Amino acid sequence: MIDIKNVTVEFENKNKVFKAVDDVSLKINKKEIYGIVGFSGAGKSTLVRTINLLQRPTSGEVFIKYRDLVKLSKKELRKERKNIGMIFQHFNLMPSRTILENVLYPLKDSDISKEEKNKRALELLKLVEIEEKKDHYPSELSGGQKQRVAIARALSNNPEILLCDEATSALDPKTTLSILKLLKKVNEELGVTIVLITHEMNVVKEICTGVSIMDKGKIIESGSIIEIFANPQKELTKSFINVANNMDTTIEKIKAHLDPKDFENKKLVKLSYVGESATKGLIVDIYDRFDVKTNILSGNIEFLGDTPFGNLIVINEGKEENIDAAYEYLKAQGTFVEEIYIGG
Ligand SMILES: Nc1ncnc2c1ncn2[C@@H]1O[C@H](COP(=O)(O)OP(=O)(O)OP(=O)(O)O)[C@@H](O)[C@H]1O
Ligand SMILES: [Mg+2]
Known part of the structure; x- marks a missing residue:
């Protein structure tokens, strides 16, 4: 056109x-x-x-x-x-x-x-x-x-x-x-x-x-x-x-309460997914498969047209190589993983 x-x-x-x-x-x-x-x-x-x-x-x-x-x-x-x-x-x-x-x-x-x-x-x-x-x-x-x-x-x-x-x-x-x-x-x-x-x-x-x-x-x-x-x-x-879904403010607020020193064996990440969410299942999965724990700090779901689009801010805890393997696994399942730098 x-x-x-x-x-x-x-x-x-x-x-x-x-x-x-x-x-x-x-x-x-x-x-x-x-x-x-x-x-x-x-x-x-x-x-x-x-x-x-x-x-x-x-x-x-x-x-x-x-x-x-x-x-x-x-x-x-x-x-x-x-x-x-x-x-x-x-x-x-x-x-x-x-x-x-x-x-x-x-x-x-x-x-x-x-x-x-x-x-x-x-x-x-x-x-x-x-x-x-x-x-x-x-x-x-x-x-x-x-x-x-x-x-x-x-x-x-x-x-x-x-x-x-x-x-x-x-x-x-x-x-x-x-x-x-x-x-x-x-x-x-x-x-x-x-x-x-x-x-x-x-x-x-x-x-x-x-x-x-x-x-x-x-x-x-x-x-x-x-x-x-x-x-x-x-x-x-x-x-x-991030401005549109208020993520900027959420991440800033979360960071303000975190101490980088506490982040040994931990990572702060944003997980995003499109469509019907299997996220709950995946969180259990990465614990079972990779011994990586997930602590959900914030979550929201909105709609792009009729398609649900979700964002979770989580802390993952586990051995570094296990966390990395867990992220590869999540990505392969269609979840987008973005690490958030906590500074310090
Ligand atoms: N007729 C013109 N003569 C000279 N410069 C111009 C002219 N029209 C636009 N510009 C310049 O071109 C650039 C882009 O302008 P434009 O109006 O396309 O931006 P925009 O993205 O629509 O911005 P806004 O969100 O403020 O409307 C600006 O730096 C503007 O000053
Ligand atoms: Mg304009």
């Missing part, structure tokens, strides 16, 4: 060339909800704006359904852009127009009759569950309601792709969740492919199927949501995930 090939975007700043996006390649399949995560300044918005060519790449190609947007004429590009809706952090509604007029606005050059346009706009307002506000003005709506209108507006031309740039960053957690649910509904009912930029792994966890992590203009890691959560490779990815 979306195929970004070796895209670089350079900006000139005081005669210095700066790469906001640095040789990024990324494929996003039809009907996927794809997350792009990174800190402020990582280049997320710049990258996503190349998908509808709001930002022209300095080099590289942007294929949408096998057509390179970079090579299209202005007229062709205008047409192609109708296939790509976009929503933003601050909603960008037109304040002097009513909700209905806002949703009608992108249809102004469309060939369909006035009645058809009205019908379409009302259907969309119904889909986003805000039809009762159709004659109100944006200033009369809450943030979450405004984002609903922005989503309806972005869908007015029946796009196959919806780009969401920090669409929930201005909203409280509960409203965020309701907007994410709405995006999921749009994806499922209309088959729209969604690209979602955020700096929160929690947002990604809620609805995305795949995710890329961006840092300094580059994509440093990509994968399915389960691959990335269960087995992140890069430190930055790990830290995004």
Whole structure:
């Protein structure tokens, strides 16, 4: 559906060339909800704006359904852009127009009759569950309601792709969740492919199927949501995930109560597992097989889509070579083992 090939975007700043996006390649399949995560300044918005060519790449190609947007004429590009809706952090509604007029606005050059346009706009307002506000003005709506209108507006031309740039960053957690649910509904009912930029792994966890992590203009890691959560490779990815599942705070609290001197023949580790857990069995197993004891300090289970994902912080006690053998055994059973350095 979306195929970004070796895209670089350079900006000139005081005669210095700066790469906001640095040789990024990324494929996003039809009907996927794809997350792009990174800190402020990582280049997320710049990258996503190349998908509808709001930002022209300095080099590289942007294929949408096998057509390179970079090579299209202005007229062709205008047409192609109708296939790509976009929503933003601050909603960008037109304040002097009513909700209905806002949703009608992108249809102004469309060939369909006035009645058809009205019908379409009302259907969309119904889909986003805000039809009762159709004659109100944006200033009369809450943030979450405004984002609903922005989503309806972005869908007015029946796009196959919806780009969401920090669409929930201005909203409280509960409203965020309701907007994410709405995006999921749009994806499922209309088959729209969604690209979602955020700096929160929690947002990604809620609805995305795949995710890329961006840092300094580059994509440093990509994968399915389960691959990335269960087995992140890069430190930055790990830290995004640890923030999302509160692991950072938990580990700090645990460490504060531990004395490194007590850690002879012991290891502090994080065990993560995906899917139905056989962890209880495995903990008994490593005791039986390797004489390694497990003391559970903290545990949580959350859901990635419908898949359970568990994290345990444990202390293992036993002979070093036995502990190592036990970890090899756990890994072979599909548990991810990450040793936590206790300092000292
Ligand atoms: N038009 C521009 N001219 C010059 N520099 C720009 C321009 N647009 C973006 N940049 C720079 O490119 C870098 C990446 O910006 P971008 O907005 O893509 O980051 P981001 O990941 O979306 O950040 P945020 O999370 O804050 O939105 C930043 O350093 C920014 O200052
Ligand atoms: Mg941005």
